[in-house]
């Protein structure tokens with residue numbers, strides 16, 4: 308390569324920010340590319356100016372520490388080539404394709420850190436395309452960015468620790484009609500808890516405190532069972548579910564926040580040359596990396612986009628990736644520092660792995676979905692259409708083939724929300740482990756004109 | 767003209783927040799808070815943000831963070847944008863369909 312290294316970091320969430328911090332401390336000036344206008348990521352998303360007045364209510368005693376951390380992050384970003392509002396839509400031959408305030412730009416790099424995070428993993432149910440159904444992550448963005456509640460009678464439904472966190476945030480902001488419907492039975496949580504406690508005692512105890520807070524706040528909490536349908540005339544009016552004992556139950560609601568854990572954003576890593584492996588505990592495909600997050604000659608991955616681990620794991624992984632990158636530039640990294648970082652990362656990842664038992668991805672429920680259920684919300688491809696394709700003699704049953712025949716996964720969201728369920732439907736037909744949708748550039752639809760995000764730039 | 771639902775989907779955390787920003791969506795006048803996203807203002811006004819071109823059902827956003835493209839809309843100059851990622855500006859005229867689509 309020769310010459311000065313050009314280090315690019317994609318994503319300014321906890322992993323990208325940690326990598327940035329380590330590189331800046333080592334005297335480098337990385338390029339930091341962030342699609343949003345504010346750094347911070349999703350789970351640890353910063354409050355928009357509109358939501359800023361709710362900081363104290365949302366974070367209580369943690370509010371000051373959070374503000375201080377944001378100041379530190381800003382100071383670090385000020386020492387970088389930081390480009391917010393910049394979409395990275397492709398990667399090839401050690402070059403990123405960007406769309407940002409300056410329009411379309413090609414950005415060559417010598418070293419790349421991808422830390423683009425995760426989105427909600429969704430198991431569709433009949434009615435999930437009704438207005439008033441949002442993702443669980445979206446319900447949190449509603450308060451942190453849009454300064455809005457998603458409804459007056461909100462059900463947080465699915466299988467995720469974030470059900471409890473999101474409900475607590477609504478409660479703290481004064482919402483008083485909240486239900487948590489967690490489809491994983493309490494017994495599974497009790498079984499997983501000792502391991503969670505062992506790996507990350509603080510985080511595990513915070514989870515318990517959250518549940519206690521909800522109970523005190525009068526939030527209805529149901530656990531175990533299957534969501535049958537979300538129903539209503541043109542918008543959400545009720546959620547129908549069956550308890551573990553088989554009792555049909557109806558919850559009145561005008562909004563549902565649904566989520567079944569997180570799904571790693573892998574598209575860009577794939578375009579940058581990463582290889583993938585199936586993780587049976589998480590039931591999803593993660594990129595192959597070494598213990599430091601290195602995935603190739605010029606490629607490092609960190610945070611939830613590499614492996615689901617949450618914000619603390621992302622912070623540890625981002626630091627490690629940057630240290631590995633520095634080592635590849637010939638810098639000496641104290642072994643003690645690396646050991647400590649790896650231990651911290653491992654504890655959080657082990658915690659998350661234990662938690663997959665406490666908050667199960669309900670893979671088996673795809674088999675019970677009525678044929679009319681839309682799996683692809685972009686183009687409304689139904690479960691029945693996918694099943695019919697699988698039943699037809701199409702040759703090898705492979706997810707990418709099913710995608711091109713049915714168009715499920717080819718719509719605007721590019722398989723982000725239908726992908727996991729599509730994989731399970733294909734897997735249940737083929738009797739194999741779920742396949743992986745191949746990534747294609749652009750990894751997000753490109754606006755026709757570059758400055759569509761310009762309005763938010765001024766925020 | 768789209769029908770206004772008297773019970774909107776979105777509710778501002780503080781109901782009394784002034785809404786000095788005015789814009790039009792599919793010809794309907796909408797008022798918004800300073801710093802509002804287009805989507806939040808539309809949903810708080812009791813409007814959906816469009817219909818599915820595949821089954822005609824109302825769309826109202828889903829991920830609220832730029833991933834699903836469910837809130838895709840167009841501005842006066844024909845530019846496609848995501849309502850959940852774009853801050854509203856006073857006097858803006860937006861539509862739920864592109865201009866060349868008059869169906």
Ligand code: FES
Pocket residue numbers: 826827828829830831832833834835836837838848849850851
């Ligand atoms: S609601 Fe998903 S992109 Fe706007």
